[in-house]
Amino acid sequence: MATTNSAGTGSGLGHLSEAMHKRLRRKAQIDVWFERVLFGFALAVLLLLGAIIASLMVSSWPALQRYGVDFFTENRWAANVEVFGALPAIYGTLLTSIIAIVIAVPISFGIAIFLTERCPGFLRQPLSTLIELLAGIPSIIYGMWGMEVLAPLLRTWFPDVFPAGTGLTTAGIILAVMIIPFITAVSRDVINTVPSVMRESAYGLGCTTWEVARQVILPSVKGGLVGGVVLGLGRALGETMAVTFVIGNNLFLNPTLTGQGTSIAALIANQFSESDGTQRSALLALGLILFLITFAVLAFARYLLRNSTGRHA
Amino acid sequence: MLKHVFATLISGSLVIAASAQAQDAITGAGATFPYPVYSQWADAYQDESGIGLNYQAIGSGGGIQQIVAKTVTFGASDAPMTKEELDKNGLMQWPMVMGGVVAAFHIDGFDGESLNLDGDTLADIYLGNITNWNDDAIAELNPDVELPDAQITPVYRAEGSGTNFLFTNYLSKVSEDFASTVGEGKSVAWPAGVGAKANAGVASQIGSTNGAIGYVEYAYAAQNELSLVHLENSDGNVVEPSMESFMAAAGNAEWQDAPGMYLVLTDQPGADSWPITGASFILMHKEVQDAEAANQALKFFDWAYSNGNEMAQELDYVPMPDNVADMVRDSWSDIQGPNGDAVWNQ
Numbered sequence: 170m171a172t173t174n175s176a177g178t179g180s181g182l183g184h185l186s187e188a189m190h191k192r193l194r195r196k197a198q199i200d201v202w203f204e205r206v207l208f209g210f211a212l213a214v215l216l217l218l219g220a221i222i223a224s225l226m227v228s229s230w231p232a233l234q235r236y237g238v239d240f241f242t243e244n245r246w247a248a249n250v251e252v253f254g255a256l257p258a259i260y261g262t263l264l265t266s267i268i269a270i271v272i273a274v275p276i277s278f279g280i281a282i283f284l285t286e287r288c289p290g291f292l293r294q295p296l297s298t299l300i301e302l303l304a305g306i307p308s309i310i311y312g313m314w315g316m317e318v319l320a321p322l323l324r325t326w327f328p329d330v331f332p333a334g335t336g337l338t339t340a341g342i343i344l345a346v347m348i349i350p351f352i353t354a355v356s357r358d359v360i361n362t363v364p365s366v367m368r369e370s371a372y373g374l375g376c377t378t379w380e381v382a383r384q385v386i387l388p389s390v391k392g393g394l395v396g397g398v399v400l401g402l403g404r405a406l407g408e409t410m411a412v413t414f415v416i417g418n419n420l421f422l423n424p425t426l427t428g429q430g431t432s433i434a435a436l437i438a439n440q441f442s443e444s445d446g447t448q449r450s451a452l453l454a455l456g457l458i459l460f461l462i463t464f465a466v467l468a469f470a471r472y473l474l475r476n477s478t479g480r481h482a
Numbered sequence: 483m484l485k486h487v488f489a490t491l492i493s494g495s496l497v498i499a500a501s502a503q504a505q506d507a508i509t510g511a512g513a514t515f516p517y518p519v520y521s522q523w524a525d526a527y528q529d530e531s532g533i534g535l536n537y538q539a540i541g542s543g544g545g546i547q548q549i550v551a552k553t554v555t556f557g558a559s560d561a562p563m564t565k566e567e568l569d570k571n572g573l574m575q576w577p578m579v580m581g582g583v584v585a586a587f588h589i590d591g592f593d594g595e596s597l598n599l600d601g602d603t604l605a606d607i608y609l610g611n612i613t614n615w616n617d618d619a620i621a622e623l624n625p626d627v628e629l630p631d632a633q634i635t636p637v638y639r640a641e642g643s644g645t646n647f648l649f650t651n652y653l654s655k656v657s658e659d660f661a662s663t664v665g666e667g668k669s670v671a672w673p674a675g676v677g678a679k680a681n682a683g684v685a686s687q688i689g690s691t692n693g694a695i696g697y698v699e700y701a702y703a704a705q706n707e708l709s710l711v712h713l714e715n716s717d718g719n720v721v722e723p724s725m726e727s728f729m730a731a732a733g734n735a736e737w738q739d740a741p742g743m744y745l746v747l748t749d750q751p752g753a754d755s756w757p758i759t760g761a762s763f764i765l766m767h768k769e770v771q772d773a774e775a776a777n778q779a780l781k782f783f784d785w786a787y788s789n790g791n792e793m794a795q796e797l798d799y800v801p802m803p804d805n806v807a808d809m810v811r812d813s814w815s816d817i818q819g820p821n822g823d824a825v826w827n828q
Contacts (some may be wrong), residue, residue, distance in 0.1 A: 192715075246644070249650070249667020294663040321690060332635045335690050364795030418640035418677030429676045439679075440669060443642035 210398040222460070229454035232447055240454065244422035246436065248444070253451040255458060257422040259378025261337060261430035262459065266405040267413065267425075273349045274398055281351070281356035282382050286368075297357070306351035312414030315343040320415055330427050333417065337430045342418040346410055348401035355397030359390040392474045399470035406463050409434035497585055508779045511538040512545020512558030514680065514700055515644050516579050516762040521639020522793045523786045530784075533627070533778060542644040549573065549765045551702050555772070555779045557765040560743075565742035572768050574817070576743050576810040577761035580800040582728040583648045584758070586708035587695040588688050589615060589632050596722075598623045600714035601656025601749070601757065602825065605696060606651065608636050609660060610674030615693060623714075637687045637696030640677030642669035648760040649697045652748035656757075680708055697758070700728070701798040715757045727756035728800045733763075737806050743813075759800075766817060773819030780814055780826045 185193075233240060236253060243254025280300065319342065320334030331339065363386050371385045373451060387394070417429025418439060431439075433455050441452050510520075515541035520667035524535035540548075542559035549557030550571050563575055585604060587597065599607075603619050606612045614620055616629040639646045647668045664670050678687040681698045685706040688696040695711070700723060703710060712720050721727045731750040737743055747759040764783065770776040787810070791801035802810070814826035 245671040247665070247667075247671035248669040250665045250670075252671075324691065328692065329633075332633050332693065333637075333687070333698060335676055413640075413679075419675070421673050439641045443541045443547075443668065445543070445547055 199444050218383075219428065222457075225453055225457040225460065229450055229457050232450035232454045235447065236451070240400060240451070246420040246446045248440065251447055253448070254422070255455055257420055258431050258433045258436045258455060259458065259462075260422060261340075261422065262406060262432040262434070262462065263321070264337050264426070264430070265340040265344055265432055266402055268338060269344035269348055270398065270402055271403045272342065272345035273352055273401060277349050277352035277397070277401075278356055278387075278394070280353045281360055282386070284353075284357050285360045286378060286386075300350045300353050303346075304354065308347065308408060308411045311343055311347055312411035315339060315411060315415040319343065333429070335415045335417045335429065336427050337416060337423075337425070338427045340412045340430075340432070343415055344405045347408065347411065348404050352397045352401040352405060355400060356394055359393030360386055362393075363389055368369075395470060395473050399466060402466055403463055406466065407434055407459065411440050413438050424437075431432065433462075488660035489773065499727045505534060507536045508533045508556075508775070508782055509536045509554045510545075510556040510558060510611075510764075510779070511540050511548045511554045512765075513542045513560045513644050513762055514539040515542075515560050515581065515647075516558065516799070518701065519579055519790070519794050519797050519799050520682065522797065523790045525784075526789070526793065527782055527785055531781075533782070535782065541642060541668075541718055541810070542647070543642050546765065549767070552767065552771070555766070559760060559763050559765060560760060561647040562744045562746065562761075562763050563742070563746050563765065567607075568580050568742045573765050574742070574768050574813065575765045576762045576813060577737065577745070577806065578786070579794055579802065580728065580732045580747065580759060580761045580766045581798070582700045582723055582731075582756050582800075583645055583652075583697050583764050584700050584703050584715065584723040585697050585711035586688050586703045586706075587693060588691065588693075588708060589712060590631055590692045592630055592709070594627045594640055596709055596712050597627065598712045598714070598720045601653065604711075604713070605653045605657030605660040607634055608638070608674065609657075609663065610636075632693040634674030635691050635694045637684050637691070637694050638672050638675055638677055639681075639684060640797075642678055644668065644682075644760070644762070645681065645697065645699055646670065648746070648748060651746055652758045653751045654736070704798060713757050715753075716751050717753050717755070719753050721754055721756055723756055725795065725798065725800065727754050728759050731757070731759035732761075732800050733803070735806075737809060761802075768816055769818050769820075770825060771819075771820055773823070773825045776817060776819070776825045780817070 232253065236243070240255055241259075242256065243252055244256055245254055246257060247253075284296060285330060288296065299357050316335070320331075320339055322334075323331040323339060326336035367385055367389070368381060373383045376385070410454060413435040416431055416435050418431050418435060419429035420431055420436070423430050437452050437455055440448065444452055495610075517537065520535065520537050524537065528534045537558075538544075538554075539807065542561055545557040545559050546563065548554045548790050550573075557608035558578070559575075563573065568575060569571075585599065597620070599620070602697045603612065603623065606619065613634055615632045615634055621629055647666065649664040650660075650664065650670050652665045664672065676687065676691075678684045678696075681702040685702045685708065688694045688698075688708055689706055698708075704721075710723050711827060712722050714720050730752050731747055734750040734752050734755060735745055735747055737745060743763070744762065747761060749757050750759065766776065766779070794801045813827075815824050817825045819825050
């Protein structure tokens with residue numbers, strides 16, 4: 170499209186020399202190729218995505234075919250007797266992520282509002298940098314910290330609830346710490362897009378800081394905030410290493426909040442390298458399920474964003 | 483000119499590297515349980531012969547996969563393969579070294595030396611049927627000990643492992659309940675307790691959790707100074723885990739009568755036998771493509787049988803008795819190169 174435009178303008182001018190025409194044509198040609206290359210890159214991502222889904226489906230098919238509905242209803246994952254139920258892992262994945270979101274969202278929004286509204290100028294930069302550093306810590310470090318520091322603390326403080334210190338809630342807390350920087354960074358950026366004139370008018374009307382945050386800032390950037398939360402949720406759902414360390418790795422469905430459990434990612438990490446045959450196929454089916462869950466979460470977020478009336482979404 | 487020099491240098495070093503790999507390293511992969519002793523042997527063997535060992539401790543399941551796929555010269559597994567499995571894949575196996583799996587516990591304020599348990603009670607603990615240390619079943623086995631009121635937290639291996647296999651194999655032998663609900667295997671679903679990674683992870687989880695009980699390979703328990711459970715064996719004697727009781731169990735093993743050398747040494751008879759003893763196995767193809775590589779691997783195993791006993795004992799492993807080693811050497815005549823000749827001839 171762009172090429173016909175530029176070529177058309179060139180010939181329309183009429184009095185350009187032959188050499189000039191050539192140069193313009195060549196530039197137009199370059200543009201054509203540039204577009205094609207860009208399109209190729211975009212297409213490659215789509216193809217890659219398609220290929221991953223397809224290969225996951227193909228390799229998980231034997232297990233899904235063999236177990237059918239049982240794969241989603243069986244309450245344990247026992248490789249030795251070839252009973253593969255995805256329920257404990259799905260439960261653990263969703264529960265730890267929900268715990269993480271419940272803890273991380275209020276804290277992250279609080280930090281973001283503090284940074285944009287109330288923070289003294291000299292503190293703003295160092296604080297932001299520190300939070301971004303938190304986002305850069307490799308997940309294995311969180312895992313070690315969870316096992317060496319958080320789990321023993323929980324064990325000492327609440328020995329009746331956390332006899333071993335590890336478990337679904339411990340994993341949820343670790344995940345919360347891991348996603349706070351992501352949600353905070355996005356929230357801070359979208360809150361910054363609120364025009365100062367809106368804030369100032371609200372303050373001018375006599376609003377308190379709480380009222381400005383609650384009734385002016387947050388509603389006007391609702392969509393962007395949801396986007397930040399979803400980004401965090403996406404990370405929490407797929408997090409492997411840190412979770413494996415502290416979740417307890419119990420393969421029986423244990424429908425409690427603080428008990429031992431497992432997540433899809435942790436289960437795959439623990440068993441994939443030693444698996445073959447049906448077990449490998451079942452683990453790949455778990456991967457497919459994780460993929461679909463993440464996909465569904467992203468799609469849901471899109472839906473929310475489209476429906477939100479936020480000006481700065 | 484300069485390019486030429488570089489090219490020559492690079493290709494030269496590549497050739498050297500490639501030939502060094504081909505001639506001077508035996509490749510193997512598998513169980514983590516015997517890894518400390520294998521690497522110790524390999525160091526000593528390299529000093530003597532100049533031939534190194536490239537052993538990847540990726541777990542027993544992975545070792546079986548790799549030898550079936552022929553990416554390594556030998557595989558290693560703590561869980562033996564059955565005769566049928568071996569024949570299906572054209573493999574043979576033999577025991578290389580033995581060791582004991584022990585139950586360790588940690589209770590804050592417990593001043594006794596150790597606790598006595600029997601297989602049934604241990605199985606009930608791992609099934610979640612016994613949840614407190616002052617349970618009557620435990621008290622009955624320990625009449626002289628004052629048991630604290632503490633919740634029991636069973637600790638188990640989270641990933642597939644040979645230690646899991648030995649422990650669940652033992653519990654399945656002694657408890658029908660355990661056999662029917664959990665069963666034996668390298669990777670099982672435990673109804674109760676917390677999982678930890680590797681022997682070291684289990685040991686540290688036990689050490690730091692009040693009321694924990696867990697199972698580890700003996701060397702790890704010794705390193706972490708954990709209190710060890712004394713177990714009742716199949717003769718009804720309560721035995722202490724030690725080199726002597728592992729050897730007593732190992733001495734029972736009738737390798738001659740075991741088809742394909744499939745032998746699991748748990749719950750062995752004998753007054754002093756430790757009930758959770760096991761051997762670690764080496765797997766090789768009966769028809770090998772690279773006779774030279776196979777021969778070098780066998781030379782290493784031969785050397786380890788003859789010279790490695792002391793090193794194994796220092797690391798709390800039980801070496802194979804000489805008569806078993808001789809029997810294994812004899813069985814090597816079954817390994818043939820591509821031309822049909824026996825690879826091993828000594």
